Amino acid sequence: MRYVQIDTQSDPQSGTHPSSEKQKQLSELLATELRSIGIEDAHADEFGYVYATIPSNSDKNIPVICFCSHVDTATDCSGTNVKPLLHKDYNGEDIVLPDDATQIISIKDYPYLKQHIGHSIITASGHTLLGADDKAGVAIIMDLANYLVGHPEIKHGTAKLLFTPDEEIGEGTAKLNLQKLAADYAYTLDGGECGTLEDETFSADAVMITIHGVSAHPGYAKNKLVNALKIAAEILAALPKETLAPESTEKREGFIHPVRMEGLAEKASIEFIIRDFKTAALAKYEAQLKSIAVTVLSKYPTAYFDFEVQEQYRNMKEVLEKHPQVLTHASEAYKRAGLNAVNEPIRGGTDGSRLSFMGLPCPNLFTGMQAIHSKQEWIGVKDMEKAVEMLTHLLQVWAE
Numbered sequence: 325m326r327y328v329q330i331d332t333q334s335d336p337q338s339g340t341h342p343s344s345e346k347q348k349q350l351s352e353l354l355a356t357e358l359r360s361i362g363i364e365d366a367h368a369d370e371f372g373y374v375y376a377t378i379p380s381n382s383d384k385n386i387p388v389i390c391f392c393s394h395v396d397t398a399t400d401c402s403g404t405n406v407k408p409l410l411h412k413d414y415n416g417e418d419i420v421l422p423d424d425a426t427q428i429i430s431i432k433d434y435p436y437l438k439q440h441i442g443h444s445i446i447t448a449s450g451h452t453l454l455g456a457d458d459k460a461g462v463a464i465i466m467d468l469a470n471y472l473v474g475h476p477e478i479k480h481g482t483a484k485l486l487f488t489p490d491e492e493i494g495e496g497t498a499k500l501n502l503q504k505l506a507a508d509y510a511y512t513l514d515g516g517e518c519g520t521l522e523d524e525t526f527s528a529d530a531v532m533i534t535i536h537g538v539s540a541h542p543g544y545a546k547n548k549l550v551n552a553l554k555i556a557a558e559i560l561a562a563l564p565k566e567t568l569a570p571e572s573t574e575k576r577e578g579f580i581h582p583v584r585m586e587g588l589a590e591k592a593s594i595e596f597i598i599r600d601f602k603t604a605a606l607a608k609y610e611a612q613l614k615s616i617a618v619t620v621l622s623k624y625p626t627a628y629f630d631f632e633v634q635e636q637y638r639n640m641k642e643v644l645e646k647h648p649q650v651l652t653h654a655s656e657a658y659k660r661a662g663l664n665a666v667n668e669p670i671r672g673g674t675d676g677s678r679l680s681f682m683g684l685p686c687p688n689l690f691t692g693m694q695a696i697h698s699k700q701e702w703i704g705v706k707d708m709e710k711a712v713e714m715l716t717h718l719l720q721v722w723a724e
């Protein structure tokens with residue numbers, strides 16, 4: 325509840341690292357708190373990353389495990405002056421947030437709340453998001469560190485703690501120093517429902533179609549002018565709607581999604597994001613998109629288009645499959661904590677998908693966070709406690 329009161333919203337426009345200086349306030353606080361419990365090397369660097377080491381207390385040669393969460397909050401909703409509210413012994417009734425009575429958290433909208441009746445939950449007050457995404461992960465890792473320091477009877481290898489800025493704007497690993505981190509495997513604490521174990525993300529490309537029309541004075545444009553805006557509109561109109569669109573797909577289905585269009589009569593561009601769990605499907609969707617553009621442009625022989633594909637990230641499963649112990653050890657830790665691991669694909673990306681392809685295999689573990697990026701964001705305290713318990717098991721499974 326202290327951490328969420330520090331405004332750490334990232335800023336996609338700034339172009340700096342960290343994208344907003346204020347994130348460092350939390351990073352520095354975390355480093356200071358870690359040092360105060362005896363984790364001597366804890367420090368925040370100039371980019372807002374916190375690195376810390378809990379040394380091994382075992383004679384065995386055990387892989388170095390990193391736990392990671394992000395300090396920034398999403399841009400969808402204000403993160404300024406967050407007032408966290410602790411609802412003890414939640415009674416199952418609707419929670420009307422005090423600063424905005426239209427913000428109501430109810431079991432009807434969030435059936436998962438039912439599992440928290442009789443337990444404590446935390447919400448914001450109605451004006452802001454809560455920031456459980458991902459300060460729940462931060463709190464879990466901090467609590468784990470505190471627990472391990474006080475319980476030397478738990479035998480473990482070297483554990484690295486990592487807090488990153490700018491995850492929400494896709495730059496969480498931009499200035500990460502992997503050599504310095506020196507971990508063999510990692511886990512992000514950035515997932516939802518208790519028991520979920522996220523081991524798959526989308527594979528993702530971006531596509532930019534730039535249409536070059538022919539400009540002419542509109543008063544004298546007959547048989548000359550070719551309007552790039554109208555061609556762009558025809559391309560958009562020709563996209564599949566009942567399939568391959570985010571609004572008509574779920575689960576393991578992929579999509580082609582226009583996210584931005586800009587232009588003038590002379591030249592227009594459309595930006596797409598392309599997503600699927602199978603990397604090979606991206607090329608198929610891109611070919612389909614290109615063929616739409618070719619068909620539309622074939623009616624305008626004096627216009628032409630550029631088609632540019634940019635790789636964004638890849639399904640972490642491709643990496644995790646080569647290191648099956650990362651998931652089997654996690655499943656065993658869930659089991660020892662009394663949970664059944666539910667493997668879930670994420671219809672998006674995580675820092676873990678980038679880390680995995682940077683050479684640090686990294687699935688995503690649960691924290692309990694719900695209704696993220698919204699004013700109704702909430703979290704059950706017992707889920708966070710369970711996550712801490714599960715992590716102590718996880719380190720012991722690796723040690724064994």
Ligand SMILES: [Zn+2]
Nearest residue numbers: 394457458514
């Ligand atoms: Zn997150």
